[in-house]
Amino acid sequence: MSSPTTGKFAKNPGTSFMRSLCMGQIEEEIILPYPKLADGEKETLNGMIDSLGSWLSAKEPEFRHWDRKGELPTEFLNEMKQLGLFSLIVPEEHGGLGFKSGAYSRLLQEIAKYDGSVAITAGAHSSIGMRGVLLYGTDEQKAKYFPKLASGEMIAAFCLTEPGAGSDAASIRTKAVRDGKDWLISGEKLWITNGGIAGFYTVFAKTEGPEGHMTAFIVTRDQEGVSVGPHEDKMGLRASSTTTVSFDKVRITPENVLGEVGKGFKVAMGILNSGRTGLGGGCVGSMKHCIELATKQAKQRVQFGKPIAEYGLIKQKIGHMVVECYATESVVNLVAGLVDQGYQDYSIEAAISKVFATECLWRTADEALQVAGGNGYMCEFPYERILRDCRVNRIFEGTNDILRLFIALSAMNDVGKSLKELSSSLEGIFNDPIKGFGVLSSYALRMAAHTTGVGGTKKVFTQLHPSLKSAAAIFEEGTSDLAIAADRILRKHGKNIIGKQFASKRLADIMIDLFVLSAVLSRVDSSIREKGLDKAKQEIEILEVFSGQVRRRTKGNFGKIDNNDDELIKDLADHALENEKYSWDNL
Numbered sequence: 001m002s003s004p005t006t007g008k009f010a011k012n013p014g015t016s017f018m019r020s021l022c023m024g025q026i027e028e029e030i031i032l033p034y035p036k037l038a039d040g041e042k043e044t045l046n047g048m049i050d051s052l053g054s055w056l057s058a059k060e061p062e063f064r065h066w067d068r069k070g071e072l073p074t075e076f077l078n079e080m081k082q083l084g085l086f087s088l089i090v091p092e093e094h095g096g097l098g099f100k101s102g103a104y105s106r107l108l109q110e111i112a113k114y115d116g117s118v119a120i121t122a123g124a125h126s127s128i129g130m131r132g133v134l135l136y137g138t139d140e141q142k143a144k145y146f147p148k149l150a151s152g153e154m155i156a157a158f159c160l161t162e163p164g165a166g167s168d169a170a171s172i173r174t175k176a177v178r179d180g181k182d183w184l185i186s187g188e189k190l191w192i193t194n195g196g197i198a199g200f201y202t203v204f205a206k207t208e209g210p211e212g213h214m215t216a217f218i219v220t221r222d223q224e225g226v227s228v229g230p231h232e233d234k235m236g237l238r239a240s241s242t243t244t245v246s247f248d249k250v251r252i253t254p255e256n257v258l259g260e261v262g263k264g265f266k267v268a269m270g271i272l273n274s275g276r277t278g279l280g281g282g283c284v285g286s287m288k289h290c291i292e293l294a295t296k297q298a299k300q301r302v303q304f305g306k307p308i309a310e311y312g313l314i315k316q317k318i319g320h321m322v323v324e325c326y327a328t329e330s331v332v333n334l335v336a337g338l339v340d341q342g343y344q345d346y347s348i349e350a351a352i353s354k355v356f357a358t359e360c361l362w363r364t365a366d367e368a369l370q371v372a373g374g375n376g377y378m379c380e381f382p383y384e385r386i387l388r389d390c391r392v393n394r395i396f397e398g399t400n401d402i403l404r405l406f407i408a409l410s411a412m413n414d415v416g417k418s419l420k421e422l423s424s425s426l427e428g429i430f431n432d433p434i435k436g437f438g439v440l441s442s443y444a445l446r447m448a449a450h451t452t453g454v455g456g457t458k459k460v461f462t463q464l465h466p467s468l469k470s471a472a473a474i475f476e477e478g479t480s481d482l483a484i485a486a487d488r489i490l491r492k493h494g495k496n497i498i499g500k501q502f503a504s505k506r507l508a509d510i511m512i513d514l515f516v517l518s519a520v521l522s523r524v525d526s527s528i529r530e531k532g533l534d535k536a537k538q539e540i541e542i543l544e545v546f547s548g549q550v551r552r553r554t555k556g557n558f559g560k561i562d563n564n565d566d567e568l569i570k571d572l573a574d575h576a577l578e579n580e581k582y583s584w585d586n587l
């Protein structure tokens with residue numbers, strides 16, 4: 001990314017919390033203190049949230065109607081433009097609000113409380129559609145496009161997916177071939193959010209050549225050869241525009257190359273990583289909405305002579321919704337805050353926040369619907385729409401399965417490097433035991449510290465409030481387990497780890513749990529320091545519940561590294577795949 005490292009991470013731009021954690025190191029200064037929005041941002045946000053709230057809450061019946069019809073009317077889109085919903089991340093000097101990640105994510109939260117289709121229309125524009133210009137654009141591209149993108153004169157879309165290239169984005173077939181200094185783009189993109197209403201497309205095409213295999217381009221709707229397909233009829237987010245976008249020898253001048261020629265894959269991943277706090281914010285907003293709906297419903301609905309809110313199983317659902325919402329909000333805000341403070345290597349942390357947020361929202365929406373019983377199933381109420389709308393979050397912007405593999409393999413890459421270093425140290429030991437012992441790598445020493453409990457550095461929190469000792473101990477023990485797990489998995493599978501997805505998923509799940517726990521610890525620590533122990537009592541309770549869940553899950557995943565049913569499950573899957581059916585019908 002082009003932005004220089006400033007602020008908290010200026011001195012040490014390469015430090016990564018999660019990469020270090022996989023090696024057993026707790027870099028607490030990265031996540032402490034818990035980041036906060038600047039006062040100026042808070043003020044702007046508060047004003048916007050007030051006006052958004054009164055505008056959007058009055059439109060609830062329309063949202064339901066537009067969802068059924070599958071369209072956001074032009075007049076409504078114009079109102080969104082007037083309210084500045086397309087200008088959120090455009091720098092102020094180009095006519096935008098200049099929101100950084102934290103403020104942007106918070107605002108999307110507010111929109112998502114009311115309607116998913118509206119949130120995705122604004123979110124796809126800023127999170128992925130035009131973000132490439134912010135991250136990689138030239139001054140000329142910024143001056144030319146930002147004012148139109150901010151006003152909504154041009155709505156933006158991100159065009160990567162194709163019929164044959166979903167998760168495997170590098171296999172796209174859309175091509176850009178040189179024609180003199182220009183390029184001619186041809187190909188078809190699939191399921192493009194805002195496709196039908198956009199005037200600006202960030203398009204990825206294959207550009208075989210010495211520079212690399214993919215390049216990002218800016219294409220506008222008015223160019224000859226650009227066409228869009230019909231509105232897709234979807235399960236959820238039905239009012240948002242999703243279409244194919246086709247390019248037939250569309251001429252692109254060199255000024256509209258986005259980033260470097262041949263570096264398009266890096267541009268695509270950079271945009272997706274950077275935009276993740278937007279989706280995370282949207283998930284938090286929908287979860288808060290679910291909690292409001294479920295608590296009101298539980299108090300109103302009387303069964304067996306009492307409001308159902310008084311029954312344990314209903315309280316259990318609501319309590320868990322609260323814990324998951326707090327944990328999601330904590331991790332999404334932490335990642336956004338880190339990005340805003342100049343933290344550079346955030347791809348693992350951002351992926352974790354996306355996976356965690358989208359899965360917590362799915363559970364929360366499902367449980368809110370359960371609290372509402374049959375009403376939850378009726379289209380007259382908002383629950384089923386929320387559930388339909390949020391399902392896709394686990395699929396787009398990188399499926400959660402692919403992101404889990406990315407999370408585990410990125411961390412394991414570092415452990416692998418250290419293991420290589422260790423094996424050369426060991427060669428030294430065999431050649432000359434005394435000298436060899438002296439060169440034992442720091443990684444090996446740290447691993448020894450984890451297994452023996454002696455020596456090693458940064459294995460514990462030193463700056464957390466003393467009252468958080470037991471939750472911090474769970475985190476510290478989990479970190480040891482993580483480092484040992486990464487080491488053991490890699491030694492067991494070596495290079496074959498790429499094909500060992502069950503093991504990778506386990507490691508990713510431990511990493512997800514620990515990073516989210518670090519976010520909750522950091523946030524509760526800040527709350528105690530600001531409000532005092534008494535006023536932070538319930539947040540401490542949330543931490544206690546969440547850290548207990550993390551401990552149980554982490555221990556479970558850790559235990560399954562060597563003792564699991566992976567081969568049996570694989571065998572059963574192979575059997576089903578071979579027969580293409582379930583084989584044990586009892587008729």
Ligand SMILES: Cc1cc2nc3c(=O)[nH]c(=O)nc-3n(C[C@H](O)[C@H](O)[C@H](O)COP(=O)(O)OP(=O)(O)OC[C@H]3O[C@@H](n4cnc5c(N)ncnc54)[C@H](O)[C@@H]3O)c2cc1C
Binds near residue numbers: 194237242392395402
């Ligand atoms: C409503 C909607 C809006 C969208 N908006 C956009 C947009 O604006 N721009 C854009 O470019 N794209 C967009 N997409 C596309 C989206 O990003 C893709 O759907 C997503 O990347 C997954 O690709 P796929 O659907 O082809 O699934 P596939 O890649 O075919 O995956 C199918 C399943 O297999 C799993 N899988 C795939 N490979 C592996 C592997 N190696 N190991 C293990 N599991 C694997 C996946 O996790 C998934 O569960 C949108 C999609 C939808 C549904």
